[in-house]
Amino acid sequence: MTDRQNVLFVVFDQFRADCLFGDLAPHVELPTLRALMKESVSFSNNYTVCAPCGPARASLLTGQYAMNHRSVRNGTPLRHDTPNLATELRKAGRLPLLYGYTDSAQDPRTLPPADPRLTSYEEVMTGFEEVVRQRFEDAGGPWISHLVRKGYKLSRETIFRPVGPEIDDPALYDAADSDTAFLTDATLSDLLLRPPGWVAHLTYIRPHPPFVAPEPYNRMFDKDTMPAPRDTRDNHPFLAPARAYQSMTSVVKGFDNRAEDADAVARIRSVYMGLAAEVDEHLGRVIAFLKQTGQYENTLIVVTSDHGELLGDFGCWGKSHYYDAAFHTPLIIRAPGHEAQAGTIRDEMVESIDITPTILDLLGVDIPDSMDGRSLRPFLEGTCPDDWPDYSYSELDFGNPIKPTRFETELGIGPDEANLAILRERDHTLVQFGAALPPILFDKTAAGEAADVSHTPGAAETILRMTQKMLRHRMQNPDGLFARTMITSEGPKRGTGSPVQPAEAVS
Numbered sequence: 001m002t003d004r005q006n007v008l009f010v011v012f013d014q015f016r017a018d019c020l021f022g023d024l025a026p027h028v029e030l031p032t033l034r035a036l037m038k039e040s041v042s043f044s045n046n047y048t049v050c051a052p053c054g055p056a057r058a059s060l061l062t063g064q065y066a067m068n069h070r071s072v073r074n075g076t077p078l079r080h081d082t083p084n085l086a087t088e089l090r091k092a093g094r095l096p097l098l099y100g101y102t103d104s105a106q107d108p109r110t111l112p113p114a115d116p117r118l119t120s121y122e123e124v125m126t127g128f129e130e131v132v133r134q135r136f137e138d139a140g141g142p143w144i145s146h147l148v149r150k151g152y153k154l155s156r157e158t159i160f161r162p163v164g165p166e167i168d169d170p171a172l173y174d175a176a177d178s179d180t181a182f183l184t185d186a187t188l189s190d191l192l193l194r195p196p197g198w199v200a201h202l203t204y205i206r207p208h209p210p211f212v213a214p215e216p217y218n219r220m221f222d223k224d225t226m227p228a229p230r231d232t233r234d235n236h237p238f239l240a241p242a243r244a245y246q247s248m249t250s251v252v253k254g255f256d257n258r259a260e261d262a263d264a265v266a267r268i269r270s271v272y273m274g275l276a277a278e279v280d281e282h283l284g285r286v287i288a289f290l291k292q293t294g295q296y297e298n299t300l301i302v303v304t305s306d307h308g309e310l311l312g313d314f315g316c317w318g319k320s321h322y323y324d325a326a327f328h329t330p331l332i333i334r335a336p337g338h339e340a341q342a343g344t345i346r347d348e349m350v351e352s353i354d355i356t357p358t359i360l361d362l363l364g365v366d367i368p369d370s371m372d373g374r375s376l377r378p379f380l381e382g383t384c385p386d387d388w389p390d391y392s393y394s395e396l397d398f399g400n401p402i403k404p405t406r407f408e409t410e411l412g413i414g415p416d417e418a419n420l421a422i423l424r425e426r427d428h429t430l431v432q433f434g435a436a437l438p439p440i441l442f443d444k445t446a447a448g449e450a451a452d453v454s455h456t457p458g459a460a461e462t463i464l465r466m467t468q469k470m471l472r473h474r475m476q477n478p479d480g481l482f483a484r485t486m487i488t489s490e491g492p493k494r495g496t497g498s499p500v501q502p503a504e505a506v507s
Contacts, residue, residue: 004197005336006299007359008286009085011060011100011201012279013053013208014319015305017046017328019276021345023227028273032284036303039334041380042345046331047392047424048307048352051319053208054103054121055397056306056352061085061102061125063356063371065393068479071105072397072419075121080107083368083481085356086127089199092365097194098128099187100203101135128201132186134179136205143182150177160210161254168218168267175214175278180206184282188289196295202286207275207309209251209318217274223266226273229312234452237437238322238420239315241410245398246318265312272311300362301334304355314449320398322422322431322440323449327394331355335362338380346379349392349424369494370481393473394422411435423470430466439463 018024020033021044049059050066054074061084062069071078086096104125106117117123122135133141147154152173162169175181187202212218232239248260248268258264283303290296308325310316319326331350334342353373360367361375378385398407399418408418417435429449431440441454441463453459484495 005363006196006290006295007199007363008290008299008301009199009201009359010283010286010301010303011057011203012276012303012305012330013203013205014307014309015207015276015279015330016308016311016325017044017305017330018325019273020330024273027221027226028276029221030277030280032280032287033303033330033332036283036287036301036332036334037345038343039339040301040332040343041335041338041341041376042333043331043350043376043379044345044347045392046304046329046350046352047324047327047394048305048329049393050395050397051307051326053306054105057103057125060304060306060352061356063353063367063373064479065353065372065477066395066397067474068370068372068477072395073400074103075105077105077107078125080110080126082126083370084125084127085201085359086125088360088365088368089363090127092363094197094199094363094365096128097190097198097200098124098130098203099132099134099190099200100183100205101133102128102201102203131190132183134183134203134205136208142186143179146182147173147177152177157253160212162212162218162252166267167252167255167258167264168223168271170215170218171212173214175217178214178278180204180275180278180282184285188286191289192293196298204279204282206279207272209309210253211251211268211271211275212253213271213274213278217278218271220274220277221270223263223270226266226269228262229265229269230314230450232314232450233447234314234440234450236440236452237411238407238433241405241407242321243315244410245320245406246316248312248317251317260312269311272309298336299334300336300359301332302355302359303330303332304352305329306352320396322396322420324424324429326396327422333358333376333380335380341380341382344382346384348379348384348388349390349426350376350379351392368481369484370479372477372480390425391469391473392424393470394424396420396422411437421470423466423473425466428462428466430463430470432467432470439467441466 019028048056055072058069058071058078062082066072089096102125104123105121106123124130163172249256307319310325354376357367357371357373358376361377397419399415401415413435419434421432423430427445429442440452442449443453
């Protein structure tokens with residue numbers, strides 16, 4: 001193992017990558033992240049391999065595609081013995097500290113039937129040491145207690161409702177008492193007492209909805225300069241239930257009758273930018289703490305998000321969709337000893353499952369065969385492996401085996417059919433459904449995601465090529481826990497999995 005570096009692994013919730021790389025970037029000020037990028041290697045084409053929160057974090061922390069870990073919905077248990085970042089760090093003598101949440105539904109085989117942990121999808125993933133509890137469904141737990149002690153009059157109905165008649169009016173709490181501020185305060189208070197060599201997984205709920213922000217963040221950015229959502233000419237059967245499943249009024253509390261007009265959408269998009277700016281500011285506090293305590297130069301810093309947010313693009317909100325905005329996430333890695341590449345922005349296609357293997361690799365910890373992702377260390381060293389994929393692969397499950405979802409009832413399908421897979425190349429995106437729905441093809445060199453070109457001349461050949469590529473991907477990436485292990489007369493042995501050299505190249 002390398003010397004005992006600190007690790008700061010920060011995950012925002014529902015943070016769109018184009019706030020840093022894309023159309024929204026000019027409309028939101030993120031000075032902390034931009035300063036960090038100048039000292040880091042950033043990845044402009046990083047995609048989460050699944051959504052929503054629970055499945056996304058399962059993949060992020062286990063390094064597995066959803067097709068392998070199968071914790072595909074909020075509330076679908078993750079097998080308790082699935083190797084993850086925390087379990088592997090513990091094997092190496094490191095204590096993985098959790099400040100926030102992992103949204104991990106527990107394996108019911110390991111707990112008594114009446115155990116309260118089996119009533120929430122927001123439990124802690126195996127291996128993590130929960131230091132500061134922050135959950136969405138209980139509105140933060142300790143954070144609520146903090147607000148009550150400060151004298152706030154609140155309830156579950158009012159905590160996330162803007163105070164005022166307009167959709168972008170401020171939250172009932174001051175900026176110094178927000179959930180983001182509280183989590184940062186608690187984290188810094190704890191880290192101040194930790195000896196060097198700590199590993200901190202810091203997970204901010206924001207800018208996840210409900211979209212409400214304290215002053216000044218609620219109107220920090222001018223709604224009148226917000227770019228309008230992207231539009232679409234498509235009418236795929238998936239879109240109607242997707243738009244109904246999560247509408248504009250579902251992402252803000254107390255405005256059920258507010259029309260989804262251009263003014264309301266602009267206001268909400270502005271609040272979202274304010275929430276993004278708020279987490280940026282508090283991340284700045286954490287980085288300032290590292291510098292003030294002399295720990296910055298010896299801290300591996302990784303910043304990403306679990307998934308994105310549609311923000312009204314194509315008439316959609318949330319992340320239960322196939323559009324890039326739901327899956328495209330920022331990724332910034334500042335690794336001590338790799339300063340030569342500082343300020344580099346890599347545009348290769350990388351995936352959320354690559355992050356845990358990267359952290360383990362940089363700490364000198366073995367990467368389990370169960371992990372589908374690959375270490376990004378070569379990019380931190382200025383190279384790209386010859387066999388690095390030229391695509392990314394993502395999945396979304398939109399069914400429910402207990403209570404049928406709107407997708408299931410409106411499309412007339414069952415939970416085993418209610419899923420889709422996405423293959424993204426630089427020029428094309430293919431969406432394949434588990435149900436008998438038509439595939440979708442986007443041409444990024446033409447109309448992009450604004451138009452499905454699957455029925456245009458020449459599209460059939462591209463769809464066939466990409467479908468075969470998706471099939472090969474699934475065949476080459478099954479659950480790898482024992483894929484390289486063989487039982488022999490001398491006991492279990494593990495191979496490397498390296499490709500066999502061509503005969504003429506063998507010495």
